[in-house]
Amino acid sequence: MPSDTSLIWLILSLNLAALPHFSYQPLWVALLFLSMMSWRSLAIWQHWPLPGRQHRTLSLVQWVVAAGAGLLMLDSYGNFIGRDAGTALLIVMVGLKVVEIRNHRDYYISCFLGYFLVVTNFLYSQSIPIAALMLVIIILMTSCLISLNDIKQVLSKMAQLKLASKMLLQAIPLMLILFVLFPRIAGPLWGLPQDAHTAQTGISNSMSLGKISELIQSDAVAFRVKFDQTMPAGHELYWRGPVLWNTDGTTWRELTLPSHSEPRPPIISTTGQPSIYTVTLEPHNEHWLFALDVPTVFPTSFGASLAYGGELLSRKPIKQRTQYQLSSNTRFSMNPDTDHYLNEALILPKGFHPRTRALAEEWRQKAKSPEDIIDMALNHFNQQPFYYTLTPPALTGDTIDGFLFESGKGFCEHYAASFTVLMRAAGIPTRVVTGYQGGEINPVDGYLVVRQRDAHAWTEVWLQDRGWVRIDPTAAVSQDRIELGMSELLPNALRAPLFFSQSEQLIDIWQQLRNNWDAVNNAWNRSILAYGPELQKSFLSKLGMINPNWQSMAITLFAAFSLILLITSAVLLYPRREPDPVVATYQQFCQRFVKLGLVARYAHEGPIDFARRMTHALPHYQTDIGHITAQYISLRYDQSVSSIAEFKHSVKHFKPNK
Amino acid sequence: MTSPNTANILSAVNDIIVGKHQTSRLALTCLLAQGHLLIEDLPGVGKTTLAHTLAKVLGLDFHRLQFTSDMLPADILGVSIFDRDAQKFHFHPGPIFSQLVLADEVNRATPRTQSALLEAMEERQITIEGQTHPLPTPFFVIATQNPSHQIGTFPLPESQLDRFLMRLAMGYPDAESERQLLSGTSRQLLLQQLNAIIDPAALITLQHEVSQVHTSPALVDYVQKILAFSRESGLYVHGLSPRAGLGLIRAAQAWAFIEGRQQTLPEDIQAVLPAVVSHRLQARDGDAQHDFSASLIAQVPIP
Numbered sequence: 001m002p003s004d005t006s007l008i009w010l011i012l013s014l015n016l017a018a019l020p021h022f023s024y025q026p027l028w029v030a031l032l033f034l035s036m037m038s039w040r041s042l043a044i045w046q047h048w049p050l051p052g053r054q055h056r057t058l059s060l061v062q063w064v065v066a067a068g069a070g071l072l073m074l075d076s077y078g079n080f081i082g083r084d085a086g087t088a089l090l091i092v093m094v095g096l097k098v099v100e101i102r103n104h105r106d107y108y109i110s111c112f113l114g115y116f117l118v119v120t121n122f123l124y125s126q127s128i129p130i131a132a133l134m135l136v137i138i139i140l141m142t143s144c145l146i147s148l149n150d151i152k153q154v155l156s157k158m159a160q161l162k163l164a165s166k167m168l169l170q171a172i173p174l175m176l177i178l179f180v181l182f183p184r185i186a187g188p189l190w191g192l193p194q195d196a197h198t199a200q201t202g203i204s205n206s207m208s209l210g211k212i213s214e215l216i217q218s219d220a221v222a223f224r225v226k227f228d229q230t231m232p233a234g235h236e237l238y239w240r241g242p243v244l245w246n247t248d249g250t251t252w253r254e255l256t257l258p259s260h261s262e263p264r265p266p267i268i269s270t271t272g273q274p275s276i277y278t279v280t281l282e283p284h285n286e287h288w289l290f291a292l293d294v295p296t297v298f299p300t301s302f303g304a305s306l307a308y309g310g311e312l313l314s315r316k317p318i319k320q321r322t323q324y325q326l327s328s329n330t331r332f333s334m335n336p337d338t339d340h341y342l343n344e345a346l347i348l349p350k351g352f353h354p355r356t357r358a359l360a361e362e363w364r365q366k367a368k369s370p371e372d373i374i375d376m377a378l379n380h381f382n383q384q385p386f387y388y389t390l391t392p393p394a395l396t397g398d399t400i401d402g403f404l405f406e407s408g409k410g411f412c413e414h415y416a417a418s419f420t421v422l423m424r425a426a427g428i429p430t431r432v433v434t435g436y437q438g439g440e441i442n443p444v445d446g447y448l449v450v451r452q453r454d455a456h457a458w459t460e461v462w463l464q465d466r467g468w469v470r471i472d473p474t475a476a477v478s479q480d481r482i483e484l485g486m487s488e489l490l491p492n493a494l495r496a497p498l499f500f501s502q503s504e505q506l507i508d509i510w511q512q513l514r515n516n517w518d519a520v521n522n523a524w525n526r527s528i529l530a531y532g533p534e535l536q537k538s539f540l541s542k543l544g545m546i547n548p549n550w551q552s553m554a555i556t557l558f559a560a561f562s563l564i565l566l567i568t569s570a571v572l573l574y575p576r577r578e579p580d581p582v583v584a585t586y587q588q589f590c591q592r593f594v595k596l597g598l599v600a601r602y603a604h605e606g607p608i609d610f611a612r613r614m615t616h617a618l619p620h621y622q623t624d625i626g627h628i629t630a631q632y633i634s635l636r637y638d639q640s641v642s643s644i645a646e647f648k649h650s651v652k653h654f655k656p657n658k
Numbered sequence: 659m660t661s662p663n664t665a666n667i668l669s670a671v672n673d674i675i676v677g678k679h680q681t682s683r684l685a686l687t688c689l690l691a692q693g694h695l696l697i698e699d700l701p702g703v704g705k706t707t708l709a710h711t712l713a714k715v716l717g718l719d720f721h722r723l724q725f726t727s728d729m730l731p732a733d734i735l736g737v738s739i740f741d742r743d744a745q746k747f748h749f750h751p752g753p754i755f756s757q758l759v760l761a762d763e764v765n766r767a768t769p770r771t772q773s774a775l776l777e778a779m780e781e782r783q784i785t786i787e788g789q790t791h792p793l794p795t796p797f798f799v800i801a802t803q804n805p806s807h808q809i810g811t812f813p814l815p816e817s818q819l820d821r822f823l824m825r826l827a828m829g830y831p832d833a834e835s836e837r838q839l840l841s842g843t844s845r846q847l848l849l850q851q852l853n854a855i856i857d858p859a860a861l862i863t864l865q866h867e868v869s870q871v872h873t874s875p876a877l878v879d880y881v882q883k884i885l886a887f888s889r890e891s892g893l894y895v896h897g898l899s900p901r902a903g904l905g906l907i908r909a910a911q912a913w914a915f916i917e918g919r920q921q922t923l924p925e926d927i928q929a930v931l932p933a934v935v936s937h938r939l940q941a942r943d944g945d946a947q948h949d950f951s952a953s954l955i956a957q958v959p960i961p
Contacts, residue, residue: 603959606924637874638921 002107004044006147009157010110011037011098013140017117018091020130026076029088032069036095051100066096087120107148114141126529128521139164173564180540181557183550184533202284203241203434203455208251209392209399209414216390216486218452219514221282222436223290224522225448228276232292234438235482236330238458238470239290239450241435243309245344249352250399252417252432255308255344265306266336266468268294270329278325280525287313289324290435290450293470294334297327308341309431310334310468321525335467342462345429353421355401360425370463373426374471377419381476384408386415388478390490412481415473416457429462433470438485444519454486581644582635589628589651593617596658607632621656628654663864664690664916666855667715674711674848675704677835681826683916684933685712685800689861690868690912693823693905694779694799696764696814696937701804703828707845709760709800716861717854718796721756725767727810731774735784736791749791754778757794757858761801765811775799776818796861816896816940823905824930825937864915871911872921879961880924881906884931887958888939893950895940902938909934924960931955 002010015037022030042048051058069092077085094113101107118134118141142164146155155163202222203215223239231237244252274296281289289304289312298304303315304324314322336342348357360373367373387409395402400418403410410418416432423430437456439448458472475482500510531539540548545556590601590610598617601610611629615622631647664686671682685708688695697705706722713720723734736752753759754775761775778784779799783792801822804811819825831839839845856864881903889897910926917926932951941950 602956604924604928604956606928606960608923608925633921633923636876637923638872 002101002104002148003153005157006107006144007040007044007101009140009147010107010114010144011041013137013144014094014098014110014114014117016133016140017114017121017137018094020121020124020133021087021091021117024084024124025088025091026072028072028076029091032065033091033095036065036099040098040101052102062096062099066092069096083123087123090116090120104148108145111141111145111148114144128524135168139168142167174561177557177560177564179531180536181553181560183553183557184531184536202282202286202452203288203436205242205244205286206251206253207244207413207417207432207434207457209395209403209410209417215455216453216490220452221518221521222284222450222452222454223279223281225280225292225439225450226278226446227448228278230275231441231448232275232330234485235475236292237438237448238293238433238456238472239436239439240293240311240433241288241290242286243307243311243460244432244434245309245341246347247349247417247421249349255341257308264308266308266310266334268296268310268332268334270294270296270332272329272331274327274329276325276327278323280522280530281318281322281324283319283321285317285319287315287317289314289318289322291326292328293330294332295326295328299324299326308336309433311435321529323526323530333467336462342429345431345462346424346427348421348424353398353400353425355405356418356421357425359404360422363422364426367426370426370428370461373423373428374461377422378471378473378476381415381419381473386410386477388474388481412474413457415477416459419471419473420459423459423461431460431468433458433460437472437482440485442515442518442522444515445522447519447522449518453490456486582632582647585644585648585651586632586636589632589654592654592656596656607636618656618658624650624654624656663856663860668916670715670852670855671708671711674845674852675708676838677831678704678708678828681828682708684824684826684930687909687912687916687930688824688933689716689796689798690865690915691823691905691908692796692865693908694801694821696801696803696819696822696825697828698803698805698825698937699828703830704845705802705828706760706762707849708828709758709802710849711852712800713758713760714849714852715855716758717857718757718798718861719794720758720760721753722760722762723753724762725764725771727766727768727812729767729771731771734771734775735778735786738787738789747787749786749789751791754784755791755794757796758798758800761799763804764801765803765813767812769812769815772812772814772818775801776821780821796858796865816938819937820899820901822937823909824933826933868912868915869908871914871919873907873911874921876961877910877922877924877927878907880958881927883961884927884954884958888935888954891957893942893953895942898935898938902935906931906934928955 015034018033039048040050043050049055049058051062073080073085073088073092077088079085080089090113094110094117097106097110097113101110115138118137121130121134124130139161143157143160146160146163147153147157150160242254245255246253275292277292279290289298291298291312294310295306295312298306298312304312305315307313312326363373363376367376385408388411389409390411392403392410392414393407395407400421403414404418404422420430420432434455434457436450436454437458438454439450441447442449456474458470458474460468460470462468472482500506536553537548540553545552586607593614594600596618598614605613607629611625615625618625628647628650631650635644635647668679668683668686671686672679675682685695685697689712697708699705710720710722712718732752734752734754736750736755738747738749740746741748764772764775767775778793782795782797783790785791803814830836884906885898885900885903888894906927907922909930910922913926913930914920914922919926931954935954936951939950939954
C-alpha cells in the first residue's frame with residue numbers, strides 16, 4: 001500500500017494535469033473528476049470508506065458512476081473517438097482509478113495515466129506557458145514514482161523533487177535526439193484528431209456592421225511577416241483577405257458563383273520593385289492566405305491560388321501555423337477577365353437604403369465622370385460630421401441610411417459598406433475587401449506583427465481604364481488609422497491591460513514586455529513547433545545526412561540511442577571514487593590563497609607545512625588558518641570528532657585578502 | 659609542542675650530543691617505535707656517546723659489544739656450561755641480555771656472528787640447545803657501522819639491513835658545536851653525571867602510548883602510495899617491502915607523539931621517511947650519494 005503522503009502528492013499532480021482541460025470540457029467531467037479526487041482525499045484525512053471487499057456497496061457506487069459517465073459521454077460527444085471525447089474519457093478514468101488505488105501496481109497505473117494526461121494537454125495548446133506547466137507536472141509525477149519506491153522514506157519531498165529534476169535533466173540528450181531524428185511524416189497518422197482545430201478568432205467570410213470592431217478587442221496575433229529587404233510604407237500595408245460582393249442590405253458575403261463556372265483569377269500587371277517576404281500565419285480554420293496587395297509570386301506547395309477577387313487561397317483550411325514566402329507589388333492594376341463579375345459588383349438589394357440611393361442619384365447627375373462621384377463621396381465623408389470611432393452606436397432599421405444620415409459615427413466597416421452602397425447606387429462597380437491594414441514592427445526580432453485588432457475593411461471600385469482601384473473611405477475620415485496604424489488610435493484601456501493602462505510610461509513598459517514575449521513566442525514557433533517534415537529534412541541535410549528519409553532517420557536514431565546507452569553504461573560501470581567532502585572543502589580553502597597570488601599547495605605538502613607557509617605570507621590570518629587546519633586534521637587524520645558542517649562553514653567564511 | 663617526558667629526554671640528550679638535534683630526535687623516535695637503530699658513520703663522531711647517553715637517560719642497563727673479525731656467536735649470546743654439582747648444563751647469558759645493546763662496528767664481524775645478532779634482534783629471544791631464553795624488555799640494539807669502503811669489513815647484506823627500523827648518519831658537527839665540544843667538559847665525565855629521566859617501566863608505557871597514536875585511513879593511503887611508487891617508478895632496484903611500510907607508520911606515530919600530537923600526519927611520514935627508507939632502497943642508476951628520499955617525498959602526492 002503506498003503511503004498517504006505519496007497518494008496526496010499524486011492527487012495533487014493529477015489535479016494539476018487535468019486542470020487546463022476543464023476550460024473546454026463539459027462541466028460534468030470536471031465535477032466527476034474532482035469528486036473522485038475528493039473522495040480519495042477524504043479517505044486519507046477522514047478515513048472515509050473506499051470501494052473494496054469490505055464495502056461492496058461502494059464498489060457498486062463506483063460501477064454506477066462509471067456507467068453514468070459512459071452515458072454522459074455518449075450524450076455530450078456521441079462517441080468515444082476524437083480529441084475532446086478521448087480526453088474526457090481519460091480524465092474520467094483517472095478519477096475512477098484513483099479511488100481504487102490499493103497497491104503499488106494501481107499507483108503506477110495512475111501515475112502513467114497522469115503522464116498521458118500531460119500529453120493530451122499538448123493537443124490543445126503548445127504554447128510556452130503550457131509547456132512550462134507540463135514540465136512542472138512531469139517533475140511532480142516523477143517525484144511521485146520516486147516516493148513510491150522510497151520504501152524506507154528517507155528522502156524529503158524536496159530531495160525527491162530534486163532527484164526527479166535531475167533524472168529529467170539526464171533525459172535531455174535522449175529527448176533532443178528523439179526531437180531531431182524521430183521521423184516526422186506528413187499525413188493523418190501523425191496529425192492531430194479532426195476536431196483539434198476549432199474556435200479560432202479572426203476575419204470571417206462575411207461582414208456586418210459592428211463585427212470587425214469586436215476584433216479590435218483582441219490582442220491575438222493574426223500573422224507575422226519578415227521582409228527580405230525593405231518594407232513598404234505603412235499606408236501601403238494592405239493585407240488582402242476575403243473580398244465581399246453580395247449584400248442583403250445588412251450582411252456582406254463572398255461571391256457565390258454559378259456552379260458550372262470556374263473561378264477565374266484577375267489579370268494583374270505590376271510596376272516597380274516587388275517586396276519579398278515570409279508570412280507565418282496563425283491557424284484560422286479558413287482558406288485564405290493573407291498577402292500584401294497584390295501577390296505576384298506565391299507558393300504552390302499547398303495549392304495556393306488567386307481567387308477571382310485577387311485574394312490568395314489555399315486548397316485546405318489553415319489548421320496549423322503555416323509559413324509561406326511571397327512576392328508582392330504594391331503598384332499594380334487589376335482587371336477582371338469577364339464582365340460577369342462586374343455586374344455582380346453593381347447589385348444592391350431591392351427596397352433597401354432609399355436615402356442613400358437618392359444621394360447617389362443626385363451625385364451622378366452632377367458629376368461628369370466616375371472619378372468625380374468618388375471624390376464627392378470622399379469629400380462628403382471628410383467634410384460632413386463623420387467620426388471614426390471604435391465604439392459606434394448600435395444602428396437599427398436600415399443600417400446604411402442610419403449611419404450616413406443620422407449617427408455619422410462608425411468604424412472602417414461602416415465606411416466601407418456605405419461607400420460601396422453609394423458607388424453601386426451611382427453605377428460604379430464596387431466591392432468590399434476585408435483583411436488587415438498595417439501591423440507593428442517588433443524591435444526585438446524585426447518581425448512585423450499583425451494582430452486581430454489590425455483587421456480592416458476597404459473598398460475597390462472599377463474604373464474603365466484603370467481596372468480595380470483601391471479606395472479606403474476610412475482614410476477620408478481618419479488619416480491616422482492608415483498612416484499611424486491601429487494601436488495609436490486605441491484608448492489606453494485597449495492598448496494595455498488593467499494596471500498598465502494607467503499612464504503612457506506603463507503602456508510603453510507593457511509594450512516592451514509584450515514585444516519581448518512575442519519574439520520569444522515567435523522563436524518557439526519557428527524552431528520548435530514548426531519542426532515538421534520539411535524543416536527536419538533541411539535540418540538533417542545541413543547536419544550532413546545525405547538522404548534524410550525515414551529509414552535513414554530510424555537507423556541514425558537507433559545508432560544514436562545505442563551510443564548514448566553505451567556511454568552511459570561506460571560511465572556507470574567505470575569505477576570511480578566519490579570525492580571526499582572533507583578533501584574537497586580543504587582544497588577550496590587552499591584555493592583561496594592562490595587567488596591572492598600565493599604559490600598553490602604542493603601535491604606533497606602536508607597540512608601543517610602548508611599552514612606554516614601561508615601564515616608566513618599572511619601573518620594576520622594566523623588564527624583562521626590554524627583553526628581551519630586543525631579542523632581539517634581532526635576530520636581527515638583523527639578519529640573524527642568535529643563536524644564537517646562546521647569545517648565547511650569556516651572555510652566558506654574564510655576570505656583572505658592582502 | 660613536544661610532550662613533556664620526551665622533551666625532557668631530548669634536552670638531556672642534546673646537552674651531551676651538541677648540534678645533533680635532528681639525529682637525537684630520530685634516535686629517540688626509533689626507540690619509542692620499538693625499532694633497532696643503525697648508525698653509520700666514521701669513527702669518532704659520537705656514535706657510541708649517543709647510544710650511551712640514550713641508555714643513561716632512559717635508565718636502561720647498557721652493554722657494549724665491540725665487534726671484531728674473530729668474534730663468535732657465543733661471545734654475544736652466551737654459553738651453556740656443564741655444572742658438575744647439578745649434573746646438568748647451566749646457561750650463562752651473553753652480553754646481549756641487556757636492555758640496550760650497543761653493537762659497535764658490526765660490520766667488522768663475520769656474517770655468521772652478524773646473523774646471530776640480527777636473529778636475536780628480530781625474535782627478541784634466543785634459542786640455545788633447544789632452550790629458549792627471552793631477552794629483557796625493553797630491548798634495543800643500536801648498531802654502528804663504519805662506511806663499508808674501509809678495509810677489513812663485512813658490510814651487512816640488504817636483507818639484514820631491513821631488520822633495522824632506521825639508519826642514521828651522524829655527520830661532522832657544525833663549527834659552533836665543535837668548538838663547544840672541544841672546549842667543554844669531557845663527554846665521559848658528563849655522561850657519568852647524567853641521571854636517568856625515566857625508568858624502563860615508564861618507557862614501556864610511552865611505547866604503548868605511541869602505538870595508540872591514531873593512524874587514519876587517509877594516512878595509510880599515503881603510505882601505500884609511497885610503497886607503490888617505490889615499486890612502480892623504476893627508479894629503485896627493489897621497491898619497499900610491507901615491513902618498510904609498517905616501519906614508516908610506526909616511526910611516524912612515534913614522531914607525532916614526540917611532537918605532542920595524537921594523530922599521524924603526512925608531515926610525520928615525511929620527517930621519518932629518509933631515516934626509514936634510505937638503507938632499504940638502492941637507486942637504479944647507482945648514484946649512492948644522491949638523496950633519493952627527498953625525491954620520493956616530492957613525487958608522491960598526498961591523497
